[in-house]
Amino acid sequence: MLVSGTPYRTIWLHEESVRIIDQRRLPWSFEVVDLHTVAEVAEAIRDMAVRGAGLIGATAGYGMWLAAREASTPEELRTLAESLICTRPTAVNLSWAVHRQLEAIQETGFGDRVANARLTAEAIADEDAAACAAIGRHGLEIIRDIASRKPGQVVNILTHCNAGWLAFVDHGSATAPIYAAHAAGIPIHVWVDETRPRNQGARLTAWELAQQGVPHTVIADNTGGHLMQHGQVDLVITGADRVTRSGDVANKIGTYLKALAATDNGVPFYVALPSSTFDWTLRNGVKGIPIEQRGAEEVAQMEGVTASGSVETVRILSPGSPAANYAFDVTPARLVTGLITERGVCPATEEAICSLHPQASSAIPSAHLS
């Protein structure tokens, strides 16, 4: 997508390193960083220089190429793989990408690991971008349908967190239908939840929508219900970090409350995801999906830019008060109108999901389902 008019992906190879956009600096400055080692990749994921399910997966894919260079035995490779997997627990794309790399290396043999891992990393990134483009095409039809029922009026879409192109390799999941509708000339406006504590909505989604010229307004996290009650939201689209085979959705903390409000107000609530975000081993998301708890300082502090242009961090809590930081929640499938995947749109039910993904039905031992 565009940054100051120039097309970018969020991650790419640069000489013998992996180049990323440092999302911790956005929107105050656009900076790219080169990662040279598995340890640097792991730190970039843990500290959220890169974040978002698809991009975490793609970064781990490239991290495994660096791991293939660093490891001189299969055991060392496994240890490095483990160091990537344990960086963040909720987004399933991370372990999916690492296991895909391990399986590919096992198939072709340890001797060919470096060339093989490089090809697989590029394939993971390209497939992620292609899946998001397809999500855009399928989601566009949902927006087109709503637009046809209110001719001449703007379609208002609410989104939570950043499931934009910054969270993937390109296009985004929740934003792909938005960008497709904008490109098709459908008048749209996006309500952007600020998304405390890391403010991915206020900082990242707002920035990337502005870069593509999409009309939008940032709102405080608790505003959505009020807007829905007053007919100012036609559609909610969020991303996902993990979706169970029966359609339960883990996404950024606060998504569940948006889904409850949408259901209460008859507003369609869609979740956009590539197939790499499904966890075929799980049924019950509330019981089975690990919810990342991050440092309390993310709740206790805020970063912003002062009038003089310097970026500063301030404490916003009463002195001495503790804080807790649950990074994700689970929205039960019954609150989800539909899932927008690269294979099409389907209801959030096991039957519908598995009929779009036939490989999911057979392969999983039932002992691993919860």
Ligand SMILES: CSC[C@H]1O[C@H](OP(=O)(O)O)[C@H](O)[C@@H]1O
């Ligand atoms: C489609 S992934 C986007 C997803 O990632 C976010 O989490 P984080 O910024 O902590 O990586 C959030 O859940 C977004 O919806």
